[in-house]
Amino acid sequence: MRIVVIGCGRIGAHVAKSLSAAGNDVCVVDTDVSSLSRLGDRFRGQTVVGHGFDQTVLEQAQVARADAVIVLTNVDATNFMVARAATELFGVRRVSVRVNDPEFASVFAELGLNILDLPDLVLGQVQRSLALSATAGDGTPAPGTAR
Amino acid sequence: MYVLIVGGGKVGFHLGRMLLGKQHEVTIVEQRPARAQLLQGLIGDVLLVGDGTLPSVLEAAGCARADIVAAVTGDDAANLLIAALAARHFGAGRTIARLNDPRNEPLFRLCGVEGMVSSSSILAELIEREVTAARVRTLLAFPNGGAAIVEVDLSPHSTAADRPVREVPWPPDSLLILILHRGDVRIPSGDTRIEAGDRLLLVAPPEAEPALQSLLAPEAP
Structure with a gap:
């Protein structure tokens, strides 16, 4: 699959490297060359420097023939604009957008975006880990232990 | 509001x-x-x-x-x-x-x-207007391209100078909408006289621009 990742912060780099290692044709876009160094020497995909909502940058990234665009910057307004550009200007069907501020989760969904709800993912993990520790710490002895 | x-x-x-x-x-x-x-x-x-x-x-x-x-x-x-x-x-x-x-x-x-x-577009258009040699300048083009608001400075060599609006042979489909006379705004009627040096604002189709130019701002004889 050809996958274009917009935003090469820690999360973007992690996702790009993993998708590339799994055999996908990955292209990463970031405004900052030094951010792209997060991909490391072993990254075999393409990189483009520029704004993810800039039409010429998206052309360089060959977004029109991408199977998916994953938008992962830490600015919600930028993510919104990149997603609209990929959809409206290049007709990409599968566009996923990172949500940074929890306020945007429902609003982005309402505006027709496919969201990656980061705050909610973290919250879910926190809740699960609290539930686990609550079971462990509720005073019931673990099986097989003496009181 | x-x-x-x-x-x-x-x-x-x-x-x-x-x-x-x-x-x-x-x-x-x-x-x-x-x-x-x-x-x-x-x-x-x-x-x-x-x-x-x-x-x-x-x-x-x-x-x-x-x-x-x-x-x-x-x-x-x-x-x-x-x-x-x-x-x-x-x-x-x-x-x-x-x-x-x-x-x-x-x-x-x-x-x-x-x-x-x-x-930035507005500024670019304004600057283009200032540097352009065209005597009929487009101020606002309507999206369908059928008409535009244009401005022309009335030349002393124009046959329309010092004549009332009704006597000027305006090109078809063009309409004088405003006269700027020494900084004053005048809404024209048929009796309003237009004078050399007046800035005229008109609604006109793009194809009328050459006719407007030869009528209102001809080359010096």
């Missing part, structure tokens, strides 16, 4: 001051506290400090009851998001977005932004 302005830079400030002067209700949302405080000192208690792309901030600013929402920050991504939220989430009356980079215009249009204002 209630106008919500998001972005308290130069554009937001002057827009707000102008609207307040016309007795409209105005709120300006500005993210930088120091800038907001400065504006408050200049135009009064209409500032709301916050990130205007956030739905909660727009809600607190009364976005849903706004007749006009003007997204005029220096960031096109923010302006596009504010316009989308105002129109589709809050159902505000009318949305206007500032385009900082004119190259983003096609995307704004595809995203359904109604009103777009691009200061």
Whole structure:
């Protein structure tokens, strides 16, 4: 699959490297060359420097023939604009957008975006880990232990 | 009318001051506290400090009851998001977005932004007008291309100089709408005399421009 990742912060780099290692044709876009160094020497995909909502940058990234665009910057307004550009200007069907501020989760969904709800993912993990520790710490002895 | 302005830079400030002067209700949302405080000192208690792309901030600013929402920050991504939220989430009356980079215009249009204002395009057009040699200058072209508002300075060599409007052989489909006579604005009637040096504003189709030029601003004989 050809996958274009917009935003090469820690999360973007992690996702790009993993998708590339799994055999996908990955292209990463970031405004900052030094951010792209997060991909490391072993990254075999393409990189483009520029704004993810800039039409010429998206052309360089060959977004029109991408199977998916994953938008992962830490600015919600930028993510919104990149997603609209990929959809409206290049007709990409599968566009996923990172949500940074929890306020945007429902609003982005309402505006027709496919969201990656980061705050909610973290919250879910926190809740699960609290539930686990609550079971462990509720005073019931673990099986097989003496009181 | 209630106008919500998001972005308290130069554009937001002057827009707000102008609207307040016309007795409209105005709120300006500005993210930088120091800038907001400065504006408050200049135009009064209409500032709301916050990130205007956030739905909660727009809600607190009364976005849903706004007749006009003007997204005029220096960031096109923010302006596009504010316009989308105002129109589709809050159902505000009318949305206007500032385009900082004119190259983003096609995307704004595809995203359904109604009103777009691009200061850099306007400036480029004004400068082009100043440097252009054309004697008939286009001030505003209507989108379908059928007509434009043009301006011409009436030459002393024109046969139309010092004649009443009704006696001038205007090209077909063109209409004189305004005369600027030594800085004064005159609404023309058939009896109004046009004089050399007057700046004339007309509505005319593009194909009438050569005829307007030879009628009103011919080469010196």
